[in-house]
Amino acid sequence: MPILHKNTPLVLSKTYSERLSAKVWFKMDANQPSGSFKLRGIGHVCKTYKKEGSKGLICASGGNAGLAVAYAGRKLGLPVTIVVPKTTSQRAIDAIEKEKASVCVNGESYQEAHEYALTLTSDTHRYVHSFDDPLLWEGHATLVDEIHATGIVPDLIVLSVGGGGLLCGVLEGVARNGWGTIPILAVETHGAHSLASALEAKEHLALKNITSIATSLGAKKVAQQAFEQSQKHEVIPHVVSDREAVEACLQFAKDHQIIVEPACGAALAALAKAHPGTHQKKHIVVIVCGGVGTDINQLLYWQHHLPPDSMPLANE
């Protein structure tokens, strides 16, 4: 079966290396064919399902997970149905349809779309979860295998957290490469900070609602595994504002000519602020997780319309 994800480059960031007096490396998963790291885990899940006899794939997502399943299904020759809630943009629907998947609009929210999608599944038409599945984490872990193969040994890994699938995958990757002691700076935007608030409360709780513009981070509750593993490993939770995430996306666009979502900008924003976890490090690797849900006009709009950071944050 074809390998669906690409081995992505590890690029030195001149801007942040100078600012932090460390070598700051960007793991460029924005370069994946589906535009985000999601293809790693999702590609692995879809291939496994096909081997196990699946004749079709179902997923609820108006975002990068839906796009990754659509891409994987097309490459594997499996029909794909993506259920999206009514709030999904036409742009996102068009992108999924370009991958030849059928889009089914159902439900007022992601939760309702998810519940409807589950009714479409069967032994031969399996559901692909966007963050909470051990098979998915096993696929995401290839990210760390590739970093390991470059010979660069990070003393800090920086990444974004939504439902925590990427985090679980990176934790599996560092463990299987003998790198289990590398600390991980786990960044969320305020209003999507489900990991930070659960860790602070020492309880696997859910946010009441999502108020961040970084919709790809908008899981009210992280995966149980993400919550548990974060307490066993040195995972440093960190929360940035939407504005900081957007500014970091614009800086990244300037430096690398690539547009990423604020969900990805969150991890970059932790560098802009020189989080204490970045002090005295030699090699910092930042996972540039990507995302295709945003364009340059949207980033500029947010830059002009989001409140300044001195204003009190909502949802507090």
Ligand SMILES: *Cc1c(COP(=O)(O)O)cnc(C)c1O
């Ligand atoms: C899915 C996604 C995330 C969050 O990943 P989780 O595995 O849910 O934590 C972050 N950024 C982008 C661009 C995503 O698509």
